[in-house]
Amino acid sequence: MNAVNASSADLESLLRSIGRAARSAAADLAQAPAATKNSALQNMAAAIRARSGAILTANAQDLQQARQRNLSAALLDRLLLNEARIEAMAQGIEAVCAIPDPIGVVIAAWQRPNGMLIQRVRVPLGVIGIIYESRPNVTADAGALCLKSGNAVILRGGSESTASNAAIHACLAEGLRAAGLPEDAIQLVPTSDRAAVGYMLASMTDYIDVLVPRGGKSLVARVQQEARVPVIGHLEGNCHVYVDRDADVDMACSIVKNAKLRRTGVCGAAETVLIDRAAGRQLNAVIRTLLDAGCEVRGDEMVQRVDARVRPASELDWQTEYLDAIIAAKVVDGVAGAIEHIERYGSAHTDCIVTANSASAERFLAGVDSAIVLHNASTQFADGGEFGMGAEIGISTDKFHARGPVGVEQLTSYKYVVRGTGQVRPD
Amino acid sequence: MNAVNASSADLESLLRSIGRAARSAAADLAQAPAATKNSALQNMAAAIRARSGAILTANAQDLQQARQRNLSAALLDRLLLNEARIEAMAQGIEAVCAIPDPIGVVIAAWQRPNGMLIQRVRVPLGVIGIIYESRPNVTADAGALCLKSGNAVILRGGSESTASNAAIHACLAEGLRAAGLPEDAIQLVPTSDRAAVGYMLASMTDYIDVLVPRGGKSLVARVQQEARVPVIGHLEGNCHVYVDRDADVDMACSIVKNAKLRRTGVCGAAETVLIDRAAGRQLNAVIRTLLDAGCEVRGDEMVQRVDARVRPASELDWQTEYLDAIIAAKVVDGVAGAIEHIERYGSAHTDCIVTANSASAERFLAGVDSAIVLHNASTQFADGGEFGMGAEIGISTDKFHARGPVGVEQLTSYKYVVRGTGQVRPD
Numbered sequence A, B: 001m002n003a004v005n006a007s008s009a010d011l012e013s014l015l016r017s018i019g020r021a022a023r024s025a026a027a028d029l030a031q032a033p034a035a036t037k038n039s040a041l042q043n044m045a046a047a048i049r050a051r052s053g054a055i056l057t058a059n060a061q062d063l064q065q066a067r068q069r070n071l072s073a074a075l076l077d078r079l080l081l082n083e084a085r086i087e088a089m090a091q092g093i094e095a096v097c098a099i100p101d102p103i104g105v106v107i108a109a110w111q112r113p114n115g116m117l118i119q120r121v122r123v124p125l126g127v128i129g130i131i132y133e134s135r136p137n138v139t140a141d142a143g144a145l146c147l148k149s150g151n152a153v154i155l156r157g158g159s160e161s162t163a164s165n166a167a168i169h170a171c172l173a174e175g176l177r178a179a180g181l182p183e184d185a186i187q188l189v190p191t192s193d194r195a196a197v198g199y200m201l202a203s204m205t206d207y208i209d210v211l212v213p214r215g216g217k218s219l220v221a222r223v224q225q226e227a228r229v230p231v232i233g234h235l236e237g238n239c240h241v242y243v244d245r246d247a248d249v250d251m252a253c254s255i256v257k258n259a260k261l262r263r264t265g266v267c268g269a270a271e272t273v274l275i276d277r278a279a280g281r282q283l284n285a286v287i288r289t290l291l292d293a294g295c296e297v298r299g300d301e302m303v304q305r306v307d308a309r310v311r312p313a314s315e316l317d318w319q320t321e322y323l324d325a326i327i328a329a330k331v332v333d334g335v336a337g338a339i340e341h342i343e344r345y346g347s348a349h350t351d352c353i354v355t356a357n358s359a360s361a362e363r364f365l366a367g368v369d370s371a372i373v374l375h376n377a378s379t380q381f382a383d384g385g386e387f388g389m390g391a392e393i394g395i396s397t398d399k400f401h402a403r404g405p406v407g408v409e410q411l412t413s414y415k416y417v418v419r420g421t422g423q424v425r426p427d
Helices: A008-031 A034-050 A052-068 A073-079 A083-098 A137-148 A159-178 A195-202 A217-226 A249-261 A280-292 A315-319 A334-345 A358-367 B008-031 B034-050 B052-068 B073-079 B083-098 B137-148 B159-178 B195-202 B217-226 B249-261 B280-292 B315-319 B334-345 B358-367
Strands: A106-111 A117-124 A127-132 A152-156 A186-188 A210-214 A239-243 A270-276 A296-299 A326-332 A350-354 A372-377 A412-423 B106-111 B117-124 B127-132 B152-156 B186-188 B210-214 B239-243 B270-276 B296-299 B326-332 B350-354 B372-377 B412-423
Touching: A008 A117, A008 A127, A008 A152, A008 A186, A008 A195, A034 A052, A034 A083, A034 A137, A034 A159, A052 A073, A052 A083, A052 A159, A073 A159, A083 A137, A127 A137, A127 A195, A137 A152, A137 A159, A137 A186, A137 A210, A152 A195, A159 A186, A195 A217, A210 A217, A239 A249, A239 A280, A239 A334, A249 A270, A249 A280, A249 A350, A249 A372, A249 B412, A270 A280, A270 A334, A280 A296, A280 A326, A315 A326, A315 A334, A326 A334, A334 A350, A334 A358, A350 A358, A358 A372, A412 B249, A412 B358, B008 B117, B008 B127, B008 B152, B008 B186, B008 B195, B034 B052, B034 B083, B034 B137, B034 B159, B052 B073, B052 B083, B052 B159, B073 B159, B083 B137, B127 B137, B127 B195, B137 B152, B137 B159, B137 B186, B137 B210, B152 B195, B159 B186, B195 B217, B210 B217, B239 B249, B239 B280, B239 B334, B249 B270, B249 B280, B249 B350, B249 B372, B270 B280, B270 B334, B280 B296, B280 B326, B315 B326, B315 B334, B326 B334, B334 B350, B334 B358, B350 B358, B358 B372
Parallel strands: A127 A152, A127 A210, A152 A186, A239 A270, A239 A350, A270 A326, A296 A326, A350 A372, A372 B412, A412 B372, B127 B152, B127 B210, B152 B186, B239 B270, B239 B350, B270 B326, B296 B326, B350 B372
Antiparallel strands: A106 A117, A117 A412, B106 B117, B117 B412
16 A cells, blocks of 8 residues: 555555454464464565665655654654664564474363363464564564464554555565465554554554554653553663672673663663662762763762762752663662562552562562563663564563563463363252 | 441541541552462351341441341341341351462463573452442452452442441451451441442542442443443343254253343343244243243234233333343344344343354354353353352443453453573574
8 A cells, every 4th residue: 555645534445454364364364374473574585685775765755754844863863764674674583483383282182081181372462563663673473473373464654654664564465475375464553644544543443453653752652651452561761770788899890881771771771770778888889980970960968979070969860761871770679679669659660679688689670560670780681582582472460461671472372272082060 | 446427538538448448458468378379268258247237237237227228128228237147247258258369379481492481370459349238248248259369459339338347347357356456458438438349439549450340320321431440340240141043942941041030030040032033832832931930022023922910121222231120122133133132132241142063152152252151051050159259349341351250360460570690682
């Protein structure tokens, strides 16, 4: 389909026809053998490499429009594709191909005293709607993950990456065709009309089983507010590193620096460092390491005493996901104080304790109610790939359905298959 | 707390204070050892037996009011408690006590090449809101299941069972006290004000993590429509038995009769029997068995020819969950025809094939997208207890989070616990 600027009635009719096609493709995909899905994925990767020229041309078009609209440098960078990023996309699809097929796997099996054999078997969710912004690689990642997990997907990318998304989507369609799978398994909403998002959120309950927002806080919040179907998404990653009195000083400096500064724009980046009141040496070393690395530190009074470069923190700093080279720093009363602060200000994403004391570590790991809790490792490991789960579509901070990295397994459900020999239930 | 008839502001303040207390109790419960939770459950069962007189007195009061309000005989029966039903409640709590504790269980564990050990560990969901009607035993069942799974619960029972629920709840509170657990772990909303339900659905997102409706279609539909937090619930059980050409005649008659008539009011009761066009003998035998057992049969033209007692079916019959001694009956074209009919009219709850042909069975089990699919066993086995999962709080027809019987394990989430030795993420 070509891009259209449809009237409201046309838009609804377009989206309903996309929904019906997705539902029909989902029924086929649910039964598709692993080899067929993998063949499609391999063909997709090949098509992305073969068509890299067309993808770059489309991307140049998006970039030109973005510059005319004066989009920020950060946004332009997210939008930008080059040969390396295109190769990374192809490799990402191949990585998804290499993951074991989750569908049809017997998760559990048991026999009842009456002889019935009960199996819990993994099945796809059905149709997944993905609403995302800027990064065109999400088109490939999301398409591949949904296909591998046996789900049809309806992709709605950002208006700034329309041409890039369409060029990438053409490669995915080619891969599906080559493997004999329905092209409607991966559909891209062919309009930049913003009303399409509202319609997907509120009016496609018959066609979309789960929505996944990928983007900034305002997008995710809008999806969670308006969606009439289940949502997998995280609002933000206000992640903490707690440095305990029993922390090795060098390890504390190394982990805090990596957690904050390796990449400041990812959701697993640390935003607040909490330091045990009894960890004076660690306090000095950690704060100076951060300052010397060019990080702005906003601290409470104790932290301000360490170095004149520390700025005063306000209540707002404990709540802020900077996504920048800025960190909030606070002295707390041991593990209990750290847990209390994280419970109050954290976003239940990823939190870390640095300590050589295993009892303190266990108290922290049990007491912090976040999707990921780490002992002596950087919060920047919060990533499906780093967890060994293959690719991911995001990190869920919900407790319902999927928590933490959302990979192929988290995009599935299960059914109970019961085999009997004529059993009826007694009164 | 005593029953109150609060103003709107008072009601909100009451529910918020219940929510805060539940949140605080949930933090304690998440860390409570299995032995402490089991001690509370044993004390609850003992208290229910010891206070059966008080429960019966309260129940008599509810029954008297219900008769004055001219409630139906079916509703009065659901409301009624007697010594046997009270003993069953106590035994139900003991059955939950006997289930292995799900919390803290390591569901999966693996080591990364960099040495990090990753564990996926089961944790409670937090605070569960349960909105239910008539049957007072739900108070005990739901309280026990939520406690075992480490969740705090806010119970909102039907106005017709206010006194019974309060008397049962007093026993649960006694059990919690005896084990040294916070009484706020199981709270009963102490008002029959219907506005309380609306407030729980829409305005307690800070305090309630998941809602579970237990009751009729209109209650569940209202909860799914208005809830601003995740919901575990099923809309209805329009269950099918498909009798294949290769079905043993006696087995087909026995399973269809049991699936329809053992209890007609349960969600796993069959509502439509589908019969293979090539299963003439089975058609005659099954339809006559149903008619002779006193079941009304509403059939298509082929079925009407079997026996003069068969009434004509209309389009509406394929959609109806009768919950009564009535069944719709239709001739279909083999397994493919059965799957097509179930896809169109079924509610994705529980569906069964009767056949001696294992290839046909596998096609049906794979092709029918329902929470429970059975081969040669009655749909009335759709029950957590019959599945060996201990007690259940309902059967979910959602694919998100929990599907099928919802027992203690389905009332949990998980977190990732990562143990390292100073690992930082490379660029």
